[in-house]
Amino acid sequence: MPGTYRERPSRLDGAVLWRREADPAPASGPAPGAAAYPVLPDGCMDLILIDGRLIVAGPDTRAHAASDSPGGRYTGIRFAPGTGAAFLGVPAHTLRDRRVPLDAVWARGDARQAGDRIAGAADPAGALEEFALRRAAGAGPPDPVMRAVAAALEAGATVGAAAEAVGLGTRQLHRRSLDAFGYGPKTLARVLRLRRALGLVREGTPFAEAAHRSGCADQAHLARETRELAGMTLRAYAALAARQARSSAKSETPSPSGSSTTA
Incomplete structure (x- = not known):
């Protein structure tokens, strides 16, 4: 890092x-x-x-x-x-x-x-x-409905369950999600799910278990999401995380994944 x-x-x-x-x-x-x-x-x-x-x-x-x-x-x-x-x-x-x-x-x-x-x-x-x-x-404050949707998806709720919880229909949720998140709720759900999964991988959790605990269908599903959203294989990501962990032990706090920080 x-x-x-x-x-x-x-x-x-x-x-x-x-x-x-x-x-x-x-x-x-x-x-x-x-x-x-x-x-x-x-x-x-x-x-x-x-x-x-x-x-x-x-x-x-x-x-x-x-x-x-x-x-x-x-x-x-x-x-x-x-x-x-x-x-x-x-x-x-x-x-x-x-x-x-x-x-x-x-x-x-x-x-x-x-x-x-x-x-x-x-x-x-x-x-x-x-x-x-x-x-x-x-x-002024952010849209509280969209913050509630983000919190629900972060916790692993389905898009349908999140929409129902805030009383929005599919089209209205998609439109408001574009304004609030930059993309539709399904994309946000994928991004947040991958963050949960890769956070587990960084902790050393086996791939199959990380997939199950994060909400992926199976390890192959997690592998596809990692390639599509992270631009690398799951195994390459794990290797990168291990190198960063060794480096951080010699320096300070490792950077988490995010729009401004390293993987």
């Missing part, structure tokens, strides 16, 4: 504040591909400070390759599924599978001023959190 990662719950409901610092480049130069790692979908959206600029990471439907510049510092706030769209004031589906500057979403002057103020603070993470709290207070 490149660099170190720290996170803590934010005072903003449902959000996580995180910081990551890449390792400095070795004198001999980085090994080919050493700085690249897969970023897995997690249903979340992030606002990230990179080189003094605020970047929005939209909800992912698939893994993508990301890389660190040597010595780079990243500060971000991760919004739980169904909450980022209300903060940004745009439908989540407009940012699906995208990384864009905040000034592509908000007025350029407002985005630049916010980035300069946060980057220039003695504690950028604290400044980012204060900015998010102020913005959220003015933007």
